[in-house]
Amino acid sequence: MKNWAGNVEYSTDDIRHPTSTAEVSAIVAAASGPVKALGSRHSFSTIADTEGTLVALDLLAGEPSLQSGDDGVPVSVRVGAGSTYAQVGRYLAGQGLALPNLASLPHISVAGAIQTGTHGSGVRNGSLASSVLALEIVRADGQVVTVSEHDADFAASVVGLGAVGIVTAVTLRVQPHFQISQYVHEGLSWAAALAHWPAIMSSGYSVSVFTTFQGENTHQVWSKRRLDVDGPEFDLAALGATEATVALHPLPGVAADSVTEQLREPGPWNERLAHFRSEFQPSHGEEIQSEYLIPAEHAVAAITALRAIGDRIAPLLHISELRSVAADTAWLSPSYARDSLAIHFTWKPLPAEILAVLPLIEHTLEPFAPRPHWGKVSTMSPAGLRRAYPRLGDFAAHVRRVDPAGRFENAYLKRVLPHD
Structure with a gap:
């Protein structure tokens, strides 16, 4: 079995589908080797892989x-x-x-x-x-x-x-x-975007900027405004952008049937905050994803640095998305203790070429303390991860306390977690 994108083939045929917590407990207690949970198979890294038993959670839904x-x-x-x-x-x-x-x-x-x-x-x-x-x-x-x-x-x-x-x-x-109204602008210049970056990113409840890091203009700006709390709208048209009059997919040349309602049509939060409709195949399908989060105050400098290597990035990209994420308190959250800019790459299915360019991207972002997303592809070293995640050592010690025999360990965790 493979993950959703097809870039990870799981290393076991022992896949269970329990329907209750009691069944999960019995599987774990009886297992003679390692065990890992498997969700919707949307991780692009090998974080959920194992040579032991995969416990698929797809039947653990039930009524909320x-x-x-x-x-x-x-x-x-x-x-x-x-x-x-x-x-x-x-x-x-x-x-x-x-x-x-x-x-x-x-x-x-x-x-x-x-x-x-x-x-x-x-x-x-x-x-x-x-x-x-x-x-x-x-x-x-x-x-x-x-x-x-x-x-x-x-x-x-x-x-x-x-x-x-x-x-x-x-x-x-x-x-x-609550309700959300969503709309898209095209043709916003990078000069205007970077000059007004904090204002643009805070102008709606949720804002995404799509780009290939090449050219003088951004690709699209998606604004999702909450009707009950958002203040005055930031005028992107005054900066030279053009508001779309038809629904647009973020990937160039892809039909917009799968995206959530745009064109300022108000609708419920669960039908607007996501980019894609649940009844359609998400995103592109044949892709690999990477993502790095940096402190929000470094956004303009980091984007400028990535644009300088855009000629190396763009040929491998479907699209890149830039988003804001507020700080939280989970030790291994990429936005732990800092407001962040998330720099997301949706790559074409070219694994060798992607693995070759990721070190360049990580080196370019290094001055801005990047944290890679755990479920996506990166090449950051264990030492780099320890610098990026200040509580990684504490987390590893916690894992050793609750799982001293390494029942939930796999090759991915052996690589990324400190062992001292």
């Missing part, structure tokens, strides 16, 4: 359940780890509720996205992990534990890389339902 405060108002929702954000979004919207944000794809599983540090966009919006209130985890001995936001282990567990156990349920903070 709401929890209310003392006043009877819902404050959280408990969902199965295999639930997708599309499923959770539909349920919450039907209850008049919402999550604060979504990633670009609603197809991804809740647990897998959180465990790898996945995020959406918005200067006030943290990663998907920042909405987590509690995790239900099956430990290496099959014991089921709940780790909540008030526990000492929480910050080490939320973005846990699948190393601290198998997450079987997640409790997420909810808020009242």
Whole structure:
């Protein structure tokens, strides 16, 4: 079996599909070798690979359940780890509720996205992990534990890389339902974009800038404005950009059937915050992805540095996306303790060429302290990862405490985690 994009072939044929936490516990307790959880198979790295047993979470969805405060108002929702954000979004919207944000794809599983540090966009919006209130985890001995936001282990567990156990349920903070209006501009010059970068990125609830890092203009600017809280609109047309009058896909030459509603048509949060509709194949399909997050204050300098090597990047790209992510507290979140610019690369399926250019990109971004996304392809060394993630050593020590025999270890974790 392969991942969604086809660039990772899993190293085992022992794939289980439990339907309950009790089944997961029994599988883990009885396993004679390593065990790994498998979500929606959207990781482009080998983070979920194993030569032992893969525990697929696709049947661990079930009906979400709401929890209310003392006043009877819902404050959280408990969902199965295999639930997708599309499923959770539909349920919450039907209850008049919402999550604060979504990633670009609603197809991804809740647990897998959180465990790898996945995020959406918005200067006030943290990663998907920042909405987590509690995790239900099956430990290496099959014991089921709940780790909540008030526990000492929480910050080490939320973005846990699948190393601290198998997450079987997640409790997420909810808020009242809201609506989003989405629209796209083309032809914004880099000179104007960089001169007004903070204002542009904070001009909507969620803003994305698409580029190939070549030429004098950005490719597209996607603005998602929340109707109940966003202030005055930033006038991109005054900077020379042109607002699109037809729906656009972010990848050049690709039909827009799969993208969420644009052209300023208001709609529910769960049908606008993601870039792609859940009923369509997401993005391009034949692709590889990389992503690096840097401190937001270095955005203009980092973009300028990448444009200087655009001739090396662009021939391998489908498109690159630039987004803002607010700081959070999960130790291994790429936006841990710092507001960030996320620099995302959607590559053509050219693995050898991509592995050859990534060291150049990482070297170019090195002055800006880049943190690679755990579920995407990078070539950063273990020493580089330790510099990038200041709590990586603490996390590794936590893993050794909760999984001393290395039941959830795999080749990926052996490479990226410190062993001292």
